[in-house]
Amino acid sequence: MNRVVITSAVTDDVRQLLYKLDRHSTETVQHSMRVANLFMACLEHYQLFRDIWGSLFLGALLHDFGKYFVPHTILNKKGSLNHKEWEIMRYHPVFGYTVARQSLRIGLPGQHLILYHHERWDGYGYLYGRKKAEIPEYVQLFSIIDAFDSMTNVRSYQKTPMSAAQAKKEIRDHRGTQFSPTYVDLFIDFPLEPFQQPSGSLFFQSEYRR
Numbered sequence: 001m002n003r004v005v006i007t008s009a010v011t012d013d014v015r016q017l018l019y020k021l022d023r024h025s026t027e028t029v030q031h032s033m034r035v036a037n038l039f040m041a042c043l044e045h046y047q048l049f050r051d052i053w054g055s056l057f058l059g060a061l062l063h064d065f066g067k068y069f070v071p072h073t074i075l076n077k078k079g080s081l082n083h084k085e086w087e088i089m090r091y092h093p094v095f096g097y098t099v100a101r102q103s104l105r106i107g108l109p110g111q112h113l114i115l116y117h118h119e120r121w122d123g124y125g126y127l128y129g130r131k132k133a134e135i136p137e138y139v140q141l142f143s144i145i146d147a148f149d150s151m152t153n154v155r156s157y158q159k160t161p162m163s164a165a166q167a168k169k170e171i172r173d174h175r176g177t178q179f180s181p182t183y184v185d186l187f188i189d190f191p192l193e194p195f196q197q198p199s200g201s202l203f204f205q206s207e208y209r210r
């Protein structure tokens, strides 16, 4: 099993949480690191939300921290979750948000990213059913990148990953329903090539330090 190496820029308290999550679910930490990396690269490319990069980077790294509280039997289940299992799983954003709010100073944008990352543009996401402008703009972009990474990598619920082109098509197909049209357009135009190298994507830059 690959161990996660977390370099520079990540403060000790955040690092400890990531190591803790890594012991529970390495797959989740690897996903979080890829997503945080791609998200920051996209923000940098378009020079978006520059004044809150530090907070967003830490929020992105910890967006799924709440899965630490979800048992392995649910997290690694091959088939679909039953009602009771789903009732636990769907609360992972608020579990993670609670930890971040109580024990870290990652800033409000990062906290909101953790709390709202499963909301959908059309209001059919969870936990709050927020829609459109009720969802912070940086979360609108983040949820696209989160979905892209899940589709293009092997996850416990998906053995065969999609190609980047297939995943982009899938995202385009959900433009205006699951995802914000504005941020779908930005993401589709974002040059992904540097991130498609097997080991080229895990870097953390000191400028994201809070």
Ligand SMILES: [Fe+2]
Pocket (backbone or CB within 6 Å): 063, 064, 092, 117, 118
């Ligand atoms: Fe999540």
